[in-house]
Amino acid sequence: MKAYTCEYCEGRVRRQIVDEDFRYRGELILIQEVPVGVCDRCGSKYYPAQVLKKMQEIARNRDQIEDRIIVPVARFTEKLKTRSTTKSFEPLTPAQIRRLRGEKPREEFAREIGVSPQTLYRWELGKSKPTGLGKTALETYLSRKASNQ
Numbered sequence: 001m002k003a004y005t006c007e008y009c010e011g012r013v014r015r016q017i018v019d020e021d022f023r024y025r026g027e028l029i030l031i032q033e034v035p036v037g038v039c040d041r042c043g044s045k046y047y048p049a050q051v052l053k054k055m056q057e058i059a060r061n062r063d064q065i066e067d068r069i070i071v072p073v074a075r076f077t078e079k080l081k082t083r084s085t086t087k088s089f090e091p092l093t094p095a096q097i098r099r100l101r102g103e104k105p106r107e108e109f110a111r112e113i114g115v116s117p118q119t120l121y122r123w124e125l126g127k128s129k130p131t132g133l134g135k136t137a138l139e140t141y142l143s144r145k146a147s148n149q
């Protein structure tokens with residue numbers, strides 16, 4: 001492969017041997033030592049047709065699978081992260097919320113959680129349950145408390 005000019009910038013595309021995270025029919029396959037073109041300026045990758053074809057063959061035939069690795073999986077979005085932590089918290093009963101507050105004045109504890117004293121009062125009396133933003137605030141408080149221990 002000769003060096004050629006990048007389609008996106010004026011950089012030079014040069015042959016490099018890289019490890020590729022290749023997705024094939026919903027599966028992730030790490031293919032090592034793939035010869036690709038890489039722009040020396042913007043980093044865009046270029047896959048010659050025969051290289052792409054070979055990667056698909058490797059993924060399809062599976063006779064060149066040498067190893068399996070466990071990869072960490074994370075989620076970028078804050079919203080979904082909050083949703084996943086929600087599962088680990090059982091809804092607190094009024095008595096549990098009252099116990100959580102302990103000897104602290106209601107105003108102070110409400111401020112620590114980030115809800116109004118009225119909201120906290122209603123939770124403690126069982127007149128309302130932590131929902132929406134209040135629930136999120138309470139869960140954040142609990143996870144902060146748990147991580148400090």
Ligand SMILES: [Zn+2]
Binds near residue numbers: 012
């Ligand atoms: Zn480029």
